[in-house]
Amino acid sequence: MKAVRQTFWKKIGDFVSNNMVPVLFVVICAFSIPLSGYSANYLLSEIIVRISRDSFLIVSLLIPIMAGMGLNFGMTLGAMAAEIGLICISDWGIVGIPGMVLAAIISTPISVLLGWWCGKILNMAKGREMVTSYIIGFFMNGIYQLVVLYCMGAIIPVRSAKLVLPRGYGIRNTVNLSGIRKSLDNLVSLKIAGISIPIATFAVIVVLCLFVVWFRKTKLGQDMRAVGQDMEVARAAGIKVEETRIISIIISTVLAGYGMIIYLQNMGTLNTYNSHTQVGMFSIAALLVGGASVAKANIRNVFLGVILFHLMFIVSPMAGKNLIGEAQLGEYFRVFVSYGVITLSLVLYEVRKKREANREGQELAADQKEDAR
Amino acid sequence: MRKIKEFINNFGLPRIIIGLFLLLLFVVAPFVGVKVSTSINDTIVRFGMNSVMVLAMVPMIHSGCGLNFGLPLGIIAGLLGATMSLEAEVHGFAGFMMAIVFATPFALILGWGYGRLLNKVKGGEMMIATYVGFSSVAFMCMMWLLLPFKNPTMVWGYSGRGLRTTISTEGYYLHVLDSFLEIKLGPIVIPTGMLLFFAVLAFGMWAFLHTKTGTAMTAVGSNPVFARASGINIDNIRTLSVIMSTWLGAVGILVYQQSFGFIQLYMGPFYMALPAVSAILIGGASVNKATIPNVIIGTLLFQGILTMTPSVMNSAVHTDMSEVVRIVVSNGMILYALTRKTEATR
Numbered sequence: 068m069k070a071v072r073q074t075f076w077k078k079i080g081d082f083v084s085n086n087m088v089p090v091l092f093v094v095i096c097a098f099s100i101p102l103s104g105y106s107a108n109y110l111l112s113e114i115i116v117r118i119s120r121d122s123f124l125i126v127s128l129l130i131p132i133m134a135g136m137g138l139n140f141g142m143t144l145g146a147m148a149a150e151i152g153l154i155c156i157s158d159w160g161i162v163g164i165p166g167m168v169l170a171a172i173i174s175t176p177i178s179v180l181l182g183w184w185c186g187k188i189l190n191m192a193k194g195r196e197m198v199t200s201y202i203i204g205f206f207m208n209g210i211y212q213l214v215v216l217y218c219m220g221a222i223i224p225v226r227s228a229k230l231v232l233p234r235g236y237g238i239r240n241t242v243n244l245s246g247i248r249k250s251l252d253n254l255v256s257l258k259i260a261g262i263s264i265p266i267a268t269f270a271v272i273v274v275l276c277l278f279v280v281w282f283r284k285t286k287l288g289q290d291m292r293a294v295g296q297d298m299e300v301a302r303a304a305g306i307k308v309e310e311t312r313i314i315s316i317i318i319s320t321v322l323a324g325y326g327m328i329i330y331l332q333n334m335g336t337l338n339t340y341n342s343h344t345q346v347g348m349f350s351i352a353a354l355l356v357g358g359a360s361v362a363k364a365n366i367r368n369v370f371l372g373v374i375l376f377h378l379m380f381i382v383s384p385m386a387g388k389n390l391i392g393e394a395q396l397g398e399y400f401r402v403f404v405s406y407g408v409i410t411l412s413l414v415l416y417e418v419r420k421k422r423e424a425n426r427e428g429q430e431l432a433a434d435q436k437e438d439a440r
Numbered sequence: 441m442r443k444i445k446e447f448i449n450n451f452g453l454p455r456i457i458i459g460l461f462l463l464l465l466f467v468v469a470p471f472v473g474v475k476v477s478t479s480i481n482d483t484i485v486r487f488g489m490n491s492v493m494v495l496a497m498v499p500m501i502h503s504g505c506g507l508n509f510g511l512p513l514g515i516i517a518g519l520l521g522a523t524m525s526l527e528a529e530v531h532g533f534a535g536f537m538m539a540i541v542f543a544t545p546f547a548l549i550l551g552w553g554y555g556r557l558l559n560k561v562k563g564g565e566m567m568i569a570t571y572v573g574f575s576s577v578a579f580m581c582m583m584w585l586l587l588p589f590k591n592p593t594m595v596w597g598y599s600g601r602g603l604r605t606t607i608s609t610e611g612y613y614l615h616v617l618d619s620f621l622e623i624k625l626g627p628i629v630i631p632t633g634m635l636l637f638f639a640v641l642a643f644g645m646w647a648f649l650h651t652k653t654g655t656a657m658t659a660v661g662s663n664p665v666f667a668r669a670s671g672i673n674i675d676n677i678r679t680l681s682v683i684m685s686t687w688l689g690a691v692g693i694l695v696y697q698q699s700f701g702f703i704q705l706y707m708g709p710f711y712m713a714l715p716a717v718s719a720i721l722i723g724g725a726s727v728n729k730a731t732i733p734n735v736i737i738g739t740l741l742f743q744g745i746l747t748m749t750p751s752v753m754n755s756a757v758h759t760d761m762s763e764v765v766r767i768v769v770s771n772g773m774i775l776y777a778l779t780r781k782t783e784a785t786r
Contacts, residue, residue: 188775188779191779192778192779194563195564195566195567195778197564197567198509198566198567198570198778199775199778199779201567201570202771202774202775202778203775205714205767205771206767206768206771206772206775208767209763209764209766209767209768209771210764210768212763212764212767213761213764213768216764217759217761217764391586393585393602395585396582396585396586399578399581399582399585400582402578402581403575403578403579403581403582405578406571406574406575406578407575407578407579409571409574409575410568410571410572410574410575413561413564413567413568413571414557414560414561414568416564417560417561417563417564417568418560418561421560421561421562421563432668435669
């Protein structure tokens with residue numbers, strides 16, 4: 068009887084800690100939507116835009132999680148590769164879908180190279196992949212600035228005067244992507260009750276999701292899950308652990324690059340030196356809001372996360388304005404919530420891991436204590 | 441030859457490269473028309489400004505909590521102290537001391553909570569520390585808007601509420617340490633007070649690490665099992681180290697402000713942990729080992745590069761690439777420390 072009750076409480080406890088973040092977000096949204104005073108129609112259309120814009124990026128995070136490498140903060144590397152591709156096509160004046168495809172083709176080898184390098188370094192920092200990938204993102208940002216701000220136009224030829232800073236080299240702070248603006252979104256789009264739905268973009272996202280589902284079942288996908296479960300066991304079973312981990316990061320980086328192209332074709336402008344830094348944080352926060360953890364994430368988390376996170380993001384400035392009379396407050400609030408969510412999820416994950424891993428250790432320690440006495 | 445190799449291994453290749461780079465900058469400087477004396481002066485001042493924040497890294501590294509990426513939390517305690525001291529209209533050196541006094545309880549409470557949190561997440565401290573820092577900065581952004589400060593030099597003029605993004609310390613405690621016992625050697629002005637202040641804190645840290653509690657802290661960091669076996673309460677020692685680090689962060693930002701002249705609120709403290717972290721790593725510390733000389737050498741090297749690169753680069757190639765150099769050097773150093781295999785296993 069006691070055992071039954073214990074498992075019951077454990078189940079409740081697990082449910083709460085598993086779903087604490089999504090539940091918290093539902094509560095925040097439930098409070099702030101009426102406060103913001105936005106119409107349901109407006110919110111719906113905004114959410115559809117955000118799903119089409121962000122989901123591809125977020126899905127790119129799933130594969131390293133599968134391989135037990137945690138949240139890939141190094142996804143910004145892929146975003147940088149994509150931005151270089153986009154700068155190239157803007158310079159060459161290639162527009163529309165061909166432009167996007169060409170940008171993707173340019174970004175791929177860069178992403179593969181960066182992903183391989185990132186994977187190599189993460190293999191040298193096992194057990195602290197996340198903080199390392201986070202610093203890698205910063206480090207590459209420096210190299211990216213070196214290339215884009217100093218080499219482009221000086222060493223790498225850039226023809227278009229619209230792209231180059233007045234001093235003669237380096238790319239301007241904002242690049243107008245009017246050539247590919249919404250070219251995928253408007254390729255096939257449907258209007259229902261005044262809300263336009265970008266069918267083509269959604270089709271691409273669905274294909275990606277199917278790819279991820281299929282990938283899980285392949286030999287490589289199975290290997291990754293084995294590596295994620297226990298590196299030593301996987302190694303004993305003949306899996307090349309290091310290689311598998313590197314491949315997972317390469318796939319993630321390449322996908323992040325494609326996701327960034329989709330994201331920017333929707334935005335229509337590229338903030339040359341800022342776009343990629345924000346993308347990583349928002350994608351990770353959204354995935355965590357969807358109920359994912361550092362060790363477990365699936366496609367359901369992605370979509371739930373995009374909806375809840377961006378709902379909060381859209382309504383909080385207005386809610387802040389209507390509540391206290393200051394929109395700025397709402398803006399700070401949403402920044403705080405984004406970071407807070409990541410913090411909370413990381414803490415919950417570590418605490419749970421500790422609790423599970425320590426159960427045995429504590430018994431051992433208790434024995435030792437008795438021995439010591 | 442083997443000796444050279446050993447030396448490189450012990451000292452670390454990146455440190456040697458950075459040291460040689462700085463040396464090169466100093467050698468090149470006179471040829472491209474940069475005044476070396478001003479550069480040295482700037483380096484000394486910036487050393488004084490940043491050294492206390494770098495010192496704040498030491499206790500947490502000793503107790504095995506890793507690099508304190510959560511330094512912004514301590515900085516926030518310092519900012520609260522600074523704003524409260526200005527609100528109380530205390531001027532001069534008394535204002536500076538008042539700021540420390542006001543900041544201390546916040547640093548103790550925040551540090552205690554932060555330490556308790558880090559005890560629950562052993563092994564994942566650094567990532568969580570980063571995000572604790574970020575979320576506390578974002579939280580305080582809201583607070584700076586809402587807290588009922590009244591001093592007209594601090595609040596926005598037109599609305600009369602909400603603190604400004606930068607507040608001048610002029611007329612309050614600007615340069616109170618810098619100008620104390622200031623020594624003028626030709627073009628070089630040595631901010632003796634600030635350096636003395638750092639020296640006192642550094643000596644305090646050194647002395648503390650040699651007390652019984654300090655030794656226990658080192659034991660916890662280098663071998664937790666052994667420490668537990670010898671009856672040390674690991675969690676308490678770790679919490680103590682985090683509190684110390686947070687308090688030093690708070691004092692560090694106050695020293696920084698009195699020399700810099702401005703209190704930077706809102707997103708100001710956001711990335712302040714990274715320079716401090718890379719400085720101590722450049723000085724020869726690792727993820728679980730740090731000494732006072734590491735602090736001094738690291739801050740000198742790092743700040744030296746920060747002051748020298750823009751001026752030399754500007755004169756030599758007429759472009760300011762210092763930002764790129766800063767990002768690559770500081771983050772490259774952190775990456776190097778994180779990927780050391782021998783140090784990865786505690």
